Amino acid sequence: MLARFLPRVGATDAGRAGPLSARRRAARYEALRADLRAARWRRLRERLRRLARNDKQLWQTRKRAAGHTSIDLFAVVMQPCLREFEARRDKLLESMRARRLHQFRVAGKRVRYVLEFFAPFINPAGKRLIRQMTRLQDCLGDIHDLEILGAELEAIRYAALLASAGSERPRLTGVGHLINRIASSEKQLRQQFRAMWPDLHPPSGVVEKIRALPAARGRKAR
Numbered sequence: 659m660l661a662r663f664l665p666r667v668g669a670t671d672a673g674r675a676g677p678l679s680a681r682r683r684a685a686r687y688e689a690l691r692a693d694l695r696a697a698r699w700r701r702l703r704e705r706l707r708r709l710a711r712n713d714k715q716l717w718q719t720r721k722r723a724a725g726h727t728s729i730d731l732f733a734v735v736m737q738p739c740l741r742e743f744e745a746r747r748d749k750l751l752e753s754m755r756a757r758r759l760h761q762f763r764v765a766g767k768r769v770r771y772v773l774e775f776f777a778p779f780i781n782p783a784g785k786r787l788i789r790q791m792t793r794l795q796d797c798l799g800d801i802h803d804l805e806i807l808g809a810e811l812e813a814i815r816y817a818a819l820l821a822s823a824g825s826e827r828p829r830l831t832g833v834g835h836l837i838n839r840i841a842s843s844e845k846q847l848r849q850q851f852r853a854m855w856p857d858l859h860p861p862s863g864v865v866e867k868i869r870a871l872p873a874a875r876g877r878k879a880r
Contacts, residue, residue, distance in 0.1 A: 728779035729779065729871075732772070732776045732780060735772050736776075736868065739769045740769060740869065742768070743865065745765075746765040747762060754851075756802060762798065763794075763798035766795050767795055769868070770791040773791065773868070780871045783867070783871060784871050787864060787867055797850050798851065800847050801844055801851065804840050804844040804847070807840055808840045815834065818833075
């Protein structure tokens with residue numbers, strides 16, 4: 659597959675290197691493949707496959723949306739975003755680890771971006787939902803930032819303790835105090851998120867409100 663992207667030598671370059679035959683192109687291809695680690699090669703191949711699938715899905719979405727009203731297009735684009743949002747939300751029922759919170763935040767950003775794009779075409783209630791999603795993502799973003807900062811400081815403290823093994827213990831009171839403050843702030847933010855939790859579930863959750871948004875005007879999508 660990558661062979662067609664390799665440089666070819668035309669007939670005008672025959673004096674220098676001669677034409678690049680199919681056999682030589684195949685040899686270059688195999689050399690390139692050998693240079694890549696097996697795991698890296700699999701990741702590259704899978705990425706190319708995903709890109710091909712995404713291009714096909716985008717074309718199908720555009721074909722379905724042709725001639726539809728703005729709210730029809732809104733439903734087509736929003737539905738997969740809401741399905742991912744609900745799936746990430748339900749995962750949080752098992753545990754609220756930082757990674758799952760971050761994945762939920764990313765899914766919520768996609769929902770908010772679609773709402774913002776279609777804001778001129780949908781009910782004014784959509785603007786309230788945009789503000790609600792923004793508050794939710796700000797809270798989750800702060801939790802994610804504090805989680806990373808706390809982990810970095812813990813790594814610094816641990817490295818300092820290892821470096822001082824067998825000698826006088828370093829004074830890390832300030833670092834420990836900062837770690838404790840970060841943990842306290844993260845705990846408060848998690849409590850804020852739990853206060854938002856009822857607004858994320860049926861029957862009156864944000865997903866149901868988004869699905870119920872009527873069109874303000876039946877404009878044609880441009």
